[in-house]
Amino acid sequence: MDWSALSVSLRLAIFTCLFLLPIGIWVGRRLATAQFRGKGLCEALVALPLVLPPTVLGFYLLQSFGREAPVGQLWMSLTGGGLTFTFSGILLASLVANLPFAIQPIQRAFENVPHNLREAAWCSGLSPWQTLLLIELPLVWPGILSATALTFAHTLGEFGVILMVGGAIDGETRTLAIAIYDRVQAFDEQGAAQMAALLLVVSFTTLGVVYGLAGRRRWARG
Amino acid sequence: MDWSALSVSLRLAIFTCLFLLPIGIWVGRRLATAQFRGKGLCEALVALPLVLPPTVLGFYLLQSFGREAPVGQLWMSLTGGGLTFTFSGILLASLVANLPFAIQPIQRAFENVPHNLREAAWCSGLSPWQTLLLIELPLVWPGILSATALTFAHTLGEFGVILMVGGAIDGETRTLAIAIYDRVQAFDEQGAAQMAALLLVVSFTTLGVVYGLAGRRRWARG
Amino acid sequence: MVKLTVEAQQAGPIPLNAEFSCLPGELLALVGPSGSGKTTLLRAIAGLYRPQHGRIECAGDTWLDTQRQQSLSPQRRRVGMVFQDYALFPHLTALANVQLPLRHLPTPLRRPKAEQWLETVRLKGLENRYPSELSGGQRQRVALARALARDPQVLLLDEPFSAVDQVTRRRLQRELARLRQQISIPIVLVTHDLEEAAALADQICVLHNGNSLQQAPPETLFRTPASPNVARLLDRNNVFDGQVVEVDGTRRLQWGRYALDVASGLEGLNVGERVAWYLPPSDIVLHRRDRPSQGERENPVAASVDEIIVLGGMTSVALRVPHGDMLRFDIATHAVRRNQLTPGVAVNVSLLAGGIHLMPGHGVDTAPDEKRNTP
Amino acid sequence: MVKLTVEAQQAGPIPLNAEFSCLPGELLALVGPSGSGKTTLLRAIAGLYRPQHGRIECAGDTWLDTQRQQSLSPQRRRVGMVFQDYALFPHLTALANVQLPLRHLPTPLRRPKAEQWLETVRLKGLENRYPSELSGGQRQRVALARALARDPQVLLLDEPFSAVDQVTRRRLQRELARLRQQISIPIVLVTHDLEEAAALADQICVLHNGNSLQQAPPETLFRTPASPNVARLLDRNNVFDGQVVEVDGTRRLQWGRYALDVASGLEGLNVGERVAWYLPPSDIVLHRRDRPSQGERENPVAASVDEIIVLGGMTSVALRVPHGDMLRFDIATHAVRRNQLTPGVAVNVSLLAGGIHLMPGHGVDTAPDEKRNTP
Amino acid sequence: AAASSLQFALEEAAARFSQQTGHTLRLNFGSSGNFRRQIAQGAPFELFLSADEGFVQALYQDGDVDNDGVIYARGRLAWVQPKGRYSAPDEQAPLAGVHAALEALQAGQRLRIAIASPEHAPYGIAAREVLRNEGLWDATEPLRVQGENVSQATQFALSDEARGGLVAYSLVLAPTLSERSEYVLIPEAWHTPLRQRMVLTPQAGDAARAFYTWLQQSEAQAIFHQYGFSTD
Ligand SMILES: Nc1ncnc2c1ncn2[C@@H]1O[C@H](COP(=O)(O)OP(=O)(O)OP(=O)(O)O)[C@@H](O)[C@H]1O
Numbered sequence A, B: 001m002d003w004s005a006l007s008v009s010l011r012l013a014i015f016t017c018l019f020l021l022p023i024g025i026w027v028g029r030r031l032a033t034a035q036f037r038g039k040g041l042c043e044a045l046v047a048l049p050l051v052l053p054p055t056v057l058g059f060y061l062l063q064s065f066g067r068e069a070p071v072g073q074l075w076m077s078l079t080g081g082g083l084t085f086t087f088s089g090i091l092l093a094s095l096v097a098n099l100p101f102a103i104q105p106i107q108r109a110f111e112n113v114p115h116n117l118r119e120a121a122w123c124s125g126l127s128p129w130q131t132l133l134l135i136e137l138p139l140v141w142p143g144i145l146s147a148t149a150l151t152f153a154h155t156l157g158e159f160g161v162i163l164m165v166g167g168a169i170d171g172e173t174r175t176l177a178i179a180i181y182d183r184v185q186a187f188d189e190q191g192a193a194q195m196a197a198l199l200l201v202v203s204f205t206t207l208g209v210v211y212g213l214a215g216r217r218r219w220a221r222g
Numbered sequence C, D: 001m002v003k004l005t006v007e008a009q010q011a012g013p014i015p016l017n018a019e020f021s022c023l024p025g026e027l028l029a030l031v032g033p034s035g036s037g038k039t040t041l042l043r044a045i046a047g048l049y050r051p052q053h054g055r056i057e058c059a060g061d062t063w064l065d066t067q068r069q070q071s072l073s074p075q076r077r078r079v080g081m082v083f084q085d086y087a088l089f090p091h092l093t094a095l096a097n098v099q100l101p102l103r104h105l106p107t108p109l110r111r112p113k114a115e116q117w118l119e120t121v122r123l124k125g126l127e128n129r130y131p132s133e134l135s136g137g138q139r140q141r142v143a144l145a146r147a148l149a150r151d152p153q154v155l156l157l158d159e160p161f162s163a164v165d166q167v168t169r170r171r172l173q174r175e176l177a178r179l180r181q182q183i184s185i186p187i188v189l190v191t192h193d194l195e196e197a198a199a200l201a202d203q204i205c206v207l208h209n210g211n212s213l214q215q216a217p218p219e220t221l222f223r224t225p226a227s228p229n230v231a232r233l234l235d236r237n238n239v240f241d242g243q244v245v246e247v248d249g250t251r252r253l254q255w256g257r258y259a260l261d262v263a264s265g266l267e268g269l270n271v272g273e274r275v276a277w278y279l280p281p282s283d284i285v286l287h288r289r290d291r292p293s294q295g296e297r298e299n300p301v302a303a304s305v306d307e308i309i310v311l312g313g314m315t316s317v318a319l320r321v322p323h324g325d326m327l328r329f330d331i332a333t334h335a336v337r338r339n340q341l342t343p344g345v346a347v348n349v350s351l352l353a354g355g356i357h358l359m360p361g362h363g364v365d366t367a368p369d370e371k372r373n374t375p
Numbered sequence E: 001a002a003a004s005s006l007q008f009a010l011e012e013a014a015a016r017f018s019q020q021t022g023h024t025l026r027l028n029f030g031s032s033g034n035f036r037r038q039i040a041q042g043a044p045f046e047l048f049l050s051a052d053e054g055f056v057q058a059l060y061q062d063g064d065v066d067n068d069g070v071i072y073a074r075g076r077l078a079w080v081q082p083k084g085r086y087s088a089p090d091e092q093a094p095l096a097g098v099h100a101a102l103e104a105l106q107a108g109q110r111l112r113i114a115i116a117s118p119e120h121a122p123y124g125i126a127a128r129e130v131l132r133n134e135g136l137w138d139a140t141e142p143l144r145v146q147g148e149n150v151s152q153a154t155q156f157a158l159s160d161e162a163r164g165g166l167v168a169y170s171l172v173l174a175p176t177l178s179e180r181s182e183y184v185l186i187p188e189a190w191h192t193p194l195r196q197r198m199v200l201t202p203q204a205g206d207a208a209r210a211f212y213t214w215l216q217q218s219e220a221q222a223i224f225h226q227y228g229f230s231t232d
């Protein structure tokens, strides 16, 4: 069993969720509540990372993360290190690749928050921030859980993008998904099956916990 | 430009959407409205295809689609043909791989339909079927559009599973995503970029249309 | 029998122990405090809620019989229901909302019919608005039109006029009265407006904590409530505690220092028994200052004016009798002026013997304590 | 000035042309037909809706001044608002809903304070229910408690009692009256219940199609409506059309074949002018059969009973005068019995000269046509 | 970093090398094309064993490596098919399986022939060359399935729907496959030699350099030979 790959996978999935959720909440809320021209365009843009084959997306990311490319340069000047073939690099790639998973469910959830609840919160003296925290977030909670589950699961399974940008370096960028792929490539079906089982157990547990939590809400709508 | 690959991709995406939407609506509605033990488990199961690396998922599908495997045998007895390396095969694989994309958004949308609207529909004499068609579906429309967009886009971009099950046969199972990948691997970056641009245009148009439609509803909640 | 009969019993989570019936063409008003189960009972009739034990029959059909495990689906019950929170379909215009229950009609007839119903509820011109673009009262009227459009076997109205202004309300009530003459179906109306109930209903059923306390025509109910509890729920004041006494060989009702004449009801009671009694405000007659009033010798009582509340043409007067009880009644405002009633003034009133209604077996203290409402 | 003043004008989409004010400690009732813009105006005060032109001042602060592009956020306006559809937070229990606006208090004080407010609205024991587990009236009371808990500078109540039964309603009204004595803030109450408005409000503002037609104390409003339109919106009947005439050198009001004495108002009018007039029902005095009534010589009118509707202790009577107009008023039910009033019977009434209110400049026909409501 | 076709050979070689020198090596198998790209982006690989000498030469031309390395082995193409399902492959006619599949097609049965991608995978290109030379390329068109790389092609070749495939001999010798497959070598002369070149990257450390040298020695060459490569 490849424990270091499991650890990389888990770290990657957890960090991706942590970074992506605030973004998802912010963007999803904007897309849900604001009315502006070109909103459809923005929504389509958000869904783009889904459309490109992972390896192709990875290829473009690899190019733009390079030392000579703008993103890579920026990162270099900020941290002094490179982006490609590092954990930070695959994390960034994973953030991009998971954008649609994080934003879409949250956006739909925000769209379903009746506007007069926001108004009631304002009239109760809650600032827009407090309204977000105390009223809207609890109401969009199922959507956030959905987003988390999708992002988490997809990051665990993601492979093309991560391989391309990360280069499968042991203990740093080699995830469990890559390890499984390698096993399959090497015709070690038993090893692959074992690792796949591990991956399934981890995701299943996480998803089960997440959906269990979601199912626990006692209140109902309407 | 690889038009036959584009045609395969589009056909695959369209058929996947067509088949998956009814399933998504049915399962999503069940998961949203019914209360039963092990619901969390079911939800986690639905999300599973996300977790496995596409090639691994493809590998398992390839195995279970074979002539000696149950699914393949069943198919054989129904149609007389094989499943692997055929369009039907990649369609089936694509259905499995896109399950989470189709179900999750629809489920969330159904969860947000106030129950008393259903009751009002029943009291207006609508059968459960008519209630679904005339009341619930219009209300969950944004969720369905979300599901369609995600499924469509993801199918266009899907590559690992399709390649594994389909074997990249020209005009039958070789999708645009595979063609792009081949170009990239052959270091024909310009060709890849062209095809990627085509893919983007197609998806963008579709997504734009879909979200444009979604944004057009005049009525508001609450 | 083609009437609607409802029986429902359960211990929890919403306690129910109700029984009432309504003839076709009749209007039954369900009244009772907030949370007493009115909505729940309507939902049970419509088939949206299933009580643990119960029987519902309508137009000769059994809609629910928990003993025989029988229950018709809401679609097959053909009820027209106005939901308390309207439950309009947000994605349909007002017109489309009303057109929905008209699907039994041929297509070309639906639209004109729906427009007609909207006109009935005075919403002409707003046909193409979505519910979110309507005011509260307008939404409620769309809901009413939708219920009426169903061509129902029983009409269930859950506070259908609560959000509309008085003038429109009056018109809608008139519309409802007209409708009752046209279609002979039972109508169950939940309302918290007792005047509305009195004006519209043939029968009123008083609910409390899920229990049906009394069902009777309004006049009967307001004159002879079954218990102090009912009287209080009906917002009747003038409920007092008395004692049966014998004075000069005739039974009287001792109330403070007065031994009141009572037209009927004392015969069956034992001397010394305490009994709650009620007097409708219409049976309190104020003695005029300048000249004697009719019935002046009937149960004269001296009291002092405690409170005067002018409500337009009518004035509500509260008198305190020497032993502390309070008599409340309404008189015309010009009569108040004429009699120069102001707080503190001493007046005499007669309590008409024919109006005194005895409620044996109940203490005044069994007042509805709303805290019993709680689980 | 520490009062609340509101001015709002716009042509569409919701037409507004309203102006009213409310002193601290005063209760202003906004009344008007469904869809007349009451909710919209409350929302404008709360900062949830921005009229195209307008000015709102409260407690010396300018909350809105469209000319100076000034508008305070809802949070900074400190209003307590009961929404017409309650707008309770579905994910919070009743208690947590009420606790939310108490965030200015130190944490340990919030819970007891919220419990206290829930007790005020008679919901003790239901603290831990979610809104979906409450009945309509219970939800409304939670909304009321939440608005009160805000410790507001102005209280905005959008039909706060529409879903509660009469007994509870009365208690809540009393609670509100008590509150007014404790905290001296302006209170704006939207209601469709004119009795409630009359009983509770210091001032009533009548709205129609977004226009504020008249603001006055209830007594004034009910006795001297500014126009037939206002009278009709206030559900006053007895609005008639007359003509100024001169009889024996004194101005009189010609109505059918009667030349009525009028206490005041005729001086400024020209002979021959047509004028709408109104008589409060309290100024219609029925002549008794058995003996003369007071004021019998004042404007005696012969009529026949057209309709008798018994509403408990009071009875509503409609009389038809020879030229077709209908006089409506209420009298005590025992008086109906005493005078043996039944449909068709001929009776005499006096129209008290002091009550006749002239509304020059308005024809009776400028009745509120609700169709003008529509876009 | 090494081409995936080297999987088994290199693992053994590395084990032997570590045993002898005490250096530990970290092996990374994958697509040579990807490696080329990653090395161009500065991936921390020290030694690159490509399946195709073209990638190494391209790196050299772009200035990403200091020299054009050396050839360490030549790959061999083999016909592989599921064991025992069809008539055993024949040394004399290595492409008999292809012909059999074509005949089956005439009879209405579709049996697939797997190759690696002829566009970028070295073994795929070689397979195309072989089929072209035999005049079978166009005829096999409806039967061909293409793997992303030679490893996937091997999986295809052994799947239920396939008659067999032209894949890397080195993979066929893999222990887990030998019991499932039958194979026959394709004569080396039928296609341009699959010259496999390795090169040290600028990051190369001592261990990598030592391994680079060691791989060119006879012991390593013997291992390569044993795992299905030709050596000189
Ligand atoms: N979004 C909207 N677009 C256009 N018109 C609207 C919109 N919302 C409300 N209206 C209209 O504005 C008018 C005023 O509505 P408002 O809710 O203020 O009425 P209201 O006096 O509160 O009525 P009610 O007593 O029925 O609650 C109504 O005629 C309504 O149809």
Ligand SMILES: Nc1ncnc2c1ncn2[C@@H]1O[C@H](COP(=O)(O)OP(=O)(O)OP(=O)(O)O)[C@@H](O)[C@H]1O
Pocket (backbone or CB within 6 Å): C013, C014, C032, C033, C034, C035, C036, C037, C038, C039, C040, C041, C084, C373, D132, D133, D134, D135, D136, D137, D138, D163, D164, D165
């Ligand atoms: N889901 C629930 N779980 C537990 N109790 C409930 C639930 N829903 C309603 N109740 C309770 O059941 C009782 C009856 O509710 P119902 O809605 O029938 O009252 P109601 O008579 O219609 O009151 P109102 O006049 O306020 O509308 C209430 O006390 C309410 O709190």
Ligand SMILES: [Mg+2]
Pocket (backbone or CB within 6 Å): C038, C039, C040, C084, C158, D135, D136, D137
């Ligand atoms: Mg109710």
Ligand SMILES: [Mg+2]
Pocket (backbone or CB within 6 Å): C135, C136, C137, D038, D039, D040, D084, D158
């Ligand atoms: Mg309103």
